[in-house]
Amino acid sequence: MLTRTAAAMALVLGLGWSSSAFAQETVKIGVILPYSGPFADAANQLEAGIKLYMQQNGDEVAGKKIEIIRKDTGGPAPDVAKRLAQELVVRDQVDILAGFALTPEALGAADVSAEAQKLMVVMNAATSVVTEKSPYIVRTSVTIPQVNYAFGKWAFEQGGVKEVYTLVSDYGPGHDAQSSFSKGFTEAGGKIVGADKTPVANPDFSAFVQRVKDANPEAVYVFIPGGAQPAALGKALADRGLTPPNVKLFGQGELTHPEALESMGETAKGIITTYHYTLERDDPLNNEYVKSYREANNGRSPDLFSIGGYDGMHLIYESLKKTNGDTGGDALIEAAKGMSWTSPRGPMSIDPETRDVVQTVYIREVKEVDGKLQNVIIHEIPDVKDPLHGAK
Amino acid sequence: MTVEAPTLADPHDWLRRRSRWSVFEIAFWVASLLPFFLFQTYLPLASQIAITALFAVSVDLVLGYAGVVTLGHAMFFGLGAYSAGLISKAGWGEPLTGLIIAGLFAGLVGYIASFIIVRVQHLALIMITLGFCLLTYELANSMSWLTGGTDGLQGVETWPILGVFRFDLWGYAAYGYALAALFLGLVLSRRIVHSSFGLSLRGIRENVRRMPAIGSDYRGHLQKIYTISAVMAGCAGALLTQTTDTVSLDTLSFQRSADVVVMLVLGGTGRLYGAVVGTIIFMVARDQLSDMNPQYWYFWIGLLLMVVVLLMPRGILGSLAQLARRRD
The missing domain is CATH 3.40.50.2300 (Response regulator)
Structure with a gap:
């Protein structure tokens, strides 16, 4: 306490010159x-x-x-x-x-x-x-809308998908991701055939995935936090035959970051994600x-x-x-x-x-390269701005 | 808790003697003004300590005095914080009325919850309070249209106190405001614990079965103190909202409920200033330790807690009081 008092007093006394000198x-x-x-x-x-x-x-x-x-x-x-x-x-x-x-x-x-x-x-x-x-x-x-809005547009225009089912975690980022992906997708002409939310800390996806299967969509868009969940979701989807190439799977980058890919294994192949940074991007x-x-x-x-x-x-x-x-x-x-x-x-x-940041949005697909699963860039959308700022 | 037994002749005298202001208390309140002059750069921390201390005192009333072990008091803290934020967002940023309304709202919820609280004890009580807190947290999370969800409530703007004192960057107004509220809260709590009502609360804590036998309506008493405590916790939450203009889910979190119990244990339960001292020690230690090492400072907090619990089972203040008595 004494040193603190001394320090505080020294600070007050010395404010005059110390700030200019320092x-x-x-x-x-x-x-x-x-x-x-x-x-x-x-x-x-x-x-x-x-x-x-x-x-x-x-x-x-x-x-x-x-x-x-x-x-x-x-x-x-x-x-x-x-x-x-x-x-x-x-x-x-x-x-x-x-x-x-x-x-x-x-x-x-x-x-x-x-x-x-x-x-x-x-x-x-x-x-x-x-x-x-x-x-x-x-x-x-x-920003979440930045990558996902562009991704939604791409999914319809270049991805050739007409109908998507969305499945996101029930919290702020999940809601943002769902709304911006849906916005980009429907504006381009696509149709959202179903939307569902999972609890943020969710160990078991089987019930949610069954609902996806019942809706029988052409593609599924998911947004879930990293950690153990991507593997659990991947397994639930694989169990019901909802993995690529049968059903296309879209998501944001966390879904397929290196640790998640390791735990998902083979089921991750073919997942298409969007992000602003790709670890494997070949650039000096x-x-x-x-x-x-x-x-x-x-x-x-x-x-x-x-x-x-x-x-x-x-x-x-x-x-x-x-x-x-x-x-x-x-x-x-x-x-x-x-x-x-x-x-x-x-x-x-x-x-x-x-x-705000303006940058290239990358669309990546999980592929096997030299025996290892990797995110391979399949498309680049340059100079993407956050779509929500302009909307005001 | 050794409390000297009141002689049958003058119980009121005894109570009055207990409630006299001691030199230590007066010295403490004079010292509480020191940050204004000596540690101006620590005022934001001081104001958050005062707010947390008020919250800790509210928990001490139910946990330390009435023996209601609660792990979910952040529920009232958060309810107060969110109501103050929502009132301000709706266009009424006047702090004092906002504080009162927020406190009353938390108290109302506390009153309703108290009907369940008085019906359970021990482990079940901990589970119920914890459950209430988690439910409120999830409710606030799912009602993101109202609460802003994980991003926190946006657009909270608090007007100057009494129209004069603006919440400044240095934290003068915030600390003054929080300190005044803490002082009022402690005066009120002293009045409560040094009354016959306060004594019956201790009776409930010591032996709840015996209270009905001596004609004391223990459920009524518990409901009363639980509601009062909820009001106080709500006010603490509202203060945090008003001094920082932010509200987030964190105000409702289990972590907040647990931290406050840790502070109480550090300082000593069942003695109002124990809550305040525990809060000061916890938060100052946290601030200093996390400056030294932002990643692993919790290690030292854990060590501190273990040392205190092992060497001073009655908390820091409890053990000091015991030492003082021994010397007499």
Whole structure:
């Protein structure tokens, strides 16, 4: 307690000169993530992305040293996220807020970014509305409508599917995924023949899959969280003969990420998914990225969280270069607007109007390559924007 | 819990003596103003500590005094939080009335639930309270048109307190508001536990079978304290909503119900300030430890809890009181 008192007093007394002497040397970035609790793994993957970028590009930009201050929210806790953002701004005097794996936490901290006029880089949270909550927010991940709306259109136009049955987990992201896929699909001319929701933590899909079988659709669109569920669903579908090529199976990228593919085995073959990042995409930049990521993380492969953190840091570095080290929120957000670059995920840019990410959406099919199941890109849709921002 | 027995001659005198403000209490409340001057940069944390402490006191009333072991009190916290948020979203962002309405709503639900609560005991009681909390959580999750589901409620905007004090970035208004509410809550709780009603609650805790034998309507008492506690927990939830302008499913989570019991055990149950001290220790430790290591700080919390439970079975405050008595 005594040291804290002393520190607080020193802070008050020394505020005058320390801020001018100190702030010129460093740029402080406050990273708010759920490092503990059920989303700890996502936070660690995201941070590994941040670290890799700093390792490759040094920790000095525009003559200033980059300093990262990490804060743990402990799970989906917007009140804690907001408090941490407040503390980072008033106590640690950070220049930039970053991280935000979960939508509620990003929304909670958004007010602070608006009031304190700090650049806030959302590196994952994927609900459309996030960037509208503060004029200083910019996103480097993806939005669920962005990939799924484009996917819905593609399914009818190029996929040649006329009727789809949707089966999604009963929570926010699931609802978003279903509505945006259905929107894209029906706008293109397709028909949704049935829609069903499963509980978020659902060990057994047999009843739901039986209903799908009764509806006898041409294709099924599923959205379920990663972990043990993809394998359980894959098994339930295989048991009833609802796997490709009999019935087409659509989903978002998590469904077939490497760990899920391993547990699903043969039943995964032929599943078509959509995503903004594909680990196996053969591209010099991506290959280099995957290689150094694995070296730095004991062979673990990067995922969507990692690429969000990696590109988020790129955005911060480039914006600082553009402003010549000016860390004001207004200067940084102006620099970030409209910025475009080539990332390991492919070409991407920041929409100058919505400050949201614009990128290539990949359509991938699970195929066997050299005896291993992989997501093979079968189509690319360039420069996709989030469809919901424009709708306003 | 050794409570010195009231002599038959002056039970009222005894009660009055017990309810006198001690030096420690006054010192505590003076110290609670320190963050305004010494730790300004910790005000957001201080306000969340005050809110959680109010919640912990509400749980102490039922768990520590009446012996109702509850693992689902976050239900009332969350109900308060959501009602305050919904009132504000509907266009009425005045904090004080919002706080009162939210508290009353949580109290109403608490009153209805209390009819079931008083009919079960022990393990069944834990299961029932836990079940209530999980049901409310799932209800809020599935009614996403009203609650915003996993994304949390959007569009909460709280007006300045009394039209003057804006909720600022530094957290002055938030801490002042939360501290005032905690103070009122503690004054009210002191009044309750140092009354004959409070004594009969302890009687229920010590031996529930015997209470009807001495002519005490234990079910009525339990219903009353459960409702009061629900109001208080609802107010704590509403405070969290109003000071942060956010509401999420997390306010209803099992984790919140469990954490508050941990805080109570740390500080010492059945003594109001135990709830407050436990909350301060838990949250400050959490804040400091998670700064040092954001990933694995829960290890140290677990260690702290085990040390306290093994060495100080009555909680930190309980053991201190025991030490003080021994020295006398």
